[in-house]
Amino acid sequence: MPIGQKTTSVREGVEWVLLPRNANYRVPEQRIEHLTVALKHEGVDLRVISQLFRCKGITEELTELVAAKPRGVYIRRAWFLYEWLTGERLPLEDLQGVPYIPLLDPNQYIGRRSTRAPRHKIENNLPGVPGFCPLVRRTERLSTERIEALKNEAKETVARADPAILRRATNFLLLNESKGSFGIEGEAPPRNRLERWGRVIADAKEVELSVPSLESMHRSLFDPKESRFVVYNLRQQGGFVGRHDPRDQTPIPDHISARHEDLPDLLDSLFAAYDLCLRSRFDPALNATLLAFGFVFFHPFEDGNGRLHRFLIQKALADAGFNPDGVVLPVSAAILEDLPGYRVALEDYSTGTLPYIEWQATADGNVEVLNDTAYLYRFFDATRQAEYLMDRLERTVRFSLPAELDYLERFDDAKRRLANRIDLPDRLSSLFIQFCTQNGGQLSARKREQFFPQLTDDEVSELEGIVAAAEVPAMQGGLG
Secondary structure, three states: OOOOOOEEEEEOOEEEEEOOOOOOOOOOOOHHHHHHHHHHHOOOOHHHHHHHOOOOOHHHHHHHHHHHOOOOHHHHHHHHHHHHHHOOOOOOOOOOOOOOEEOOOOOOEOOOOOEEEOOOOEEEOOOOEOOEOOEOEOOHHHOHHHHHHHHHHHHHHHHHOOHHHHHHHHHHHHHHHHHHHHHHOOOOOOHHHHHHHHHHHHOHHHOOOOHHHHHHHHHHOOOHHHOOOOOOOOOOOOOEEEEEOOOOOOEEEEEEOOOHHHHHHHHHHHHHHHHHHHHOOOOHHHHHHHHHHHHHHHOOOOOOHHHHHHHHHHHHHHHOOOOOOOOOOOHHHHHHOOHHHHHHHHHHHHHHHHHHOOEEEOOOOOEEEOOOOHHHHHOOEOHHHHHHHHHHHHHHHHHHHHHHHHHHHHHHHHHHHHHHHOOOOHHHHHHHHHHHHHOOOOOOHHHHHHHOOOOOHHHHHHHHHHHHHHOOOOOOOOOO
């Protein structure tokens, strides 16, 4: 099917392929032929393909096409996808005498370690199962070398650290992850609640993913003394993210959640896809993306979805051995530093999905979805989300982790220098350093009067100089 010389241009974010007027381009006559052309020139869009396979008469069209040209590369891919997505076997003999080909072109997509489908002679490298399979396109920001470099860099940083400092840093990093996750939601809970959620994060690797385990973790997010307005367990009604019209409280959704009746199957498929990719040694950052963003797009609970979403990032990184032993990388804190980028990553999915959802407002200001939307949550392009998470991981590994270790080393050095000059109790020594670093290197008059009234002016000046010489950086909240 020669098409002559062609050029491409991008208009309003859409790539157009422009053919010369004399191009010998045959327009396909059957719908199934459009699929093979799309697989060749446009890549794999499982949303569209899954809906095509539901059309009346498509099974017969595909059977005829495969029977006529069973060795065609794109025909074989279409045949495999039909049987994989629908679970129905076409009345065709198994293919013989041809080499295996990958389902996803490795030059275009990042796939998992493949398994063979002898019937179609296909190497199935799809990163999921028929019930949940987002795809990730291959880009420069998602190179295998980049994620391996980050993994090795994190472990080398930890290996160089003093064991005593590392133990303290580990506790702070865990608390910082918990604090960051709540902070993204605009919450600042008391320390005991942060520590309780931190313990859940620390044990992420031990959690077996299931609906009951998620519901249990969901309960731990909330103060049991203030649960009057909390709805536990999976949603039993519609859901959306957005706002209400102040005049009549009509929903104005930015994102509409999966239908509540679809949630059990969607979650089971999500967990099955995650386990498959984990066993297949799929890239840890990409598996974390598919698991965590898939979950948050479902939005299975009425509240707390964001924090569980970020817990699942930690779960995936721990399961794959990305984190150094015993260390939780505070990815949520890195996300908190770039909330606009986070919103863009979330909206990249929602803005492309919302137009395909038919809904109406309910009397209580919620939404009711009127059409079948499960396929919109099963299949999507997760490239933008993967790139964002990779960037935040890089920020965590190359800045947050080394910065925390460096802070503690300098903090301890300052404490030793202070102890050589004056016999302050350990708590007051830590507070002096913290107050100075938080106030441009000087102890404020109010803090001096409250905590250090015994010190003379000369002593304060000398101790301030000692802290400055240790070059302790300012860290929010301080440590001691």
